[in-house]
Amino acid sequence: MDYRKQKLPAVLLVVIFLGLCLQLPFQVVQNLPPQQRVAVGEKIDFQLNLPKIFTDQFEFKIDGVPAFYLGQAAPVAAKPGELKVQVKLFGFIPVREMMVSVVPEIKVIPGGQAIGVMMNSEGVMVVGRSSIIDGQGKRHNPAAEAGVKLGDILIKINGVKVETEGQVRDQINNLGKTGKPLVLILKSKNTQKPYNATITPIFCNETKRYRVGLFVRDSTAGVGTMTFYHPETRSYGALGHIITDVDTCQPINLNGGKVVGATIEGIRMGKKGQPGEKLGVFSAEEGISGNIIKNTNCGIFGILDQEPKNNYSKRAIPVAMTAEIQEGPAEIYTVLNNNRIEKFSIEVQQVIPNGKAEGKGMIIKITDPRLLAKTGGIIQGMSGSPIVQDNKLIGAVTHVFVNDPARGYGVLAEWMLYNSGAISKHVSIRKNEKNDERSIIAC
Template sequence: MDRYSKYSKKFSLLILVLTFFYIVQVINILYCPAEIKIAKGENKSIDVLFPFSLNALHDEDSIVQSTYNQSSTNGFKRSYQIDGIEPGEAKFQLKFLGIIPIKKLDVNVVKRQLLVPGGNALGVRLNTKGVLVVAVTDVLGVDGRRYSPAKEAGIKTGDSILEVNNIKVKDAEHVIELLNQVQDKKVKIIVERNKMKFETEVIPIKSMQDNCYRLGIWVRDKTAGIGTLTFYDEDSRVFGALGHGITDMDTGNLLNVEYGKITHAKIANVEQGKRGSPGEIRGIFYETENVLGEITKNSSYGIFGLITDDFIRTNKIKPIPIGFKEEIKEGKAYILTTIDNNKIEKFEINILKTQSQQYPNQKSMTVKITDKKLLEKTGGIVQGMSGSPIIQDGKLIGAITHVFVNDPTKGYGIYIEWMLEQVLPNYETKQKFANNFN
């Protein structure tokens, strides 16, 4: 009886261990990515533990070919190899005991994009669409009374004023000119807020300060700064930079771009980053000199546009393949950036952590600067390095986006796929994008 009880306890313990093990596997399966990318002509192995199996939902041999590799079977583990034949989508399903569906898996076969990595220091100049309202204030009228015309008209900080009396606004001076033509008559204003336009009416007030007619707003129509080129595509001339959007310093809103330029920037000096105080690369650039390209889009994941043919002809860097987010590993990588003598240099980093992301995010991976030369020069990641391309195993995998204020040796990077989605959806519309801006 004691022997039976002893074996019964061991058997029960074994059942509990196996049950726990398979619960963990089910949780891992449920939280694993529902989509896998495979480059055309390449393959990917997927390991599945018994009693789970992987089955194709349809006969899609023209897109992928899947094989169960018996020779690689190790105990409870089954290995499946999926070969990418032609661009397209194939659907698979993970099943329990070959019967109970657990999870669907989309396998997308895509052409692996070839991009030229950047690292060039850029001067960035943006002109907003209309003017951006950065503050709403009172106007002291010539009669000594205070008025709030903009506030009464429903205009708020962060709004963009696009038109005054059906005339497209060019800049801040143009707004003043148009208001002084109307004077104290009611004026129609077209405002954009959160990408939605609406119309309002307001009567300008003559200011005691300068005898000009005003609405009671402070506005901004342009911004400039230093950043880093991430990539460009030789065929379409599309470029991407920064890895994050350009926002207004007062409102925090993403600037609505009318037009902009990127130019060569000359590094003047570098302020080292320290704990609690981010450093900065300071550069000099001129709007009309050394123009590299036109900015056509300012998104949360970078600035984008068209690079000049002259730059493509003179640039000696060769294109390299991109790395899909599923391929990125924790460990060594390097960045390309410019910190001295206008020379692009390679600096070692360590990828500390990668995030499993189904939707675009600026903070895709955590990185640490390990290169001694870069640490001595900058202290780590500094402002102006945003957009520096990250390369691992010969593939362009992302760009530097942010620095940790309390540890400038560390920061965040964005997956290159999130940047590409802004301009090259599915990596198949390069020419279409280029044609839109020609």
């Protein structure tokens, strides 16, 4: 019998066995994010959390120089810059290419303060439509017939820029008396591209004025939590998620706004299917005052007039890059009563490095018995509460799982820092907080 024929099945079995053994680590390596950041002085460690026997055949080259095999000690980032990383199986089979940005260590003062958020939108947002009953008792909706949709932004009427609900109401009524059509310039909620709508107002017998069949709103307000303060730039980050209109769920196009201090006067406990909330009031005496410059998927950002009061922590701590975050115990800072920041234990259950588009970078679970007894878990107004692990800011609380209030999402602090502008970019940033009951003006 030919010896080579006997050997062939054995070789195939070995190849199949090795293929099965390497399938999982191969997929895990391929799913590594194409870009990530590490701070100067930190290890360039990809933390695949796989047994060494499955991963020590993958070689990492940094800028073409063999750096380490998985399972070995990772090199330390020495200075800011960009590094090209190549991963090869057995040292010669290409598997993955990535870029690692090494950034200076950034330190911030963790927040936890309750804040009042007041935002003005660009123009006014269409939040509803209603029929108009004319003198003959017939129903009309000129705006709907002209193609105006919920969430669209009204920018100008007959060439005049509009900024407030009252201004829109009065302009439509006064121009409607002329009997001539109006030309409205709006931005589509879907494309953000301007478009024109020509509409003839109708006199409404119910309101005794001319209308076009729209409900509009010019601003929003609510209570949230500050995440961090960066002393060198006086910049702050808060909420951890984008602010949307409560009626349309569309992101608000920012046209100015401010943050002020707030005090928490009560807690409505959350339960399955019904998120709870902090009951707060704005308070100028809390020493927090600043503007809002950005409204992004990773939070709101701006500049404070002065360093905010912090009864819990006045010392700046490093911001952790994504690769440094570990599954396991962590803490959040938040206010449950008056203006006193308290610390509570949580667990980081999963890190999601590819979730930046939605601002969902980790899954967290409240484990502190005191917090669970007081709130039932994550509640509205807690968004922005800083998450600290190993004395580093790793993120902020953002969303609650409606059917499991003890669990929810957090945004990564690294993403917030880039959105805020606190970290220079020289090497390369849903559900609302409780809104106030503003009147909605019919137009």
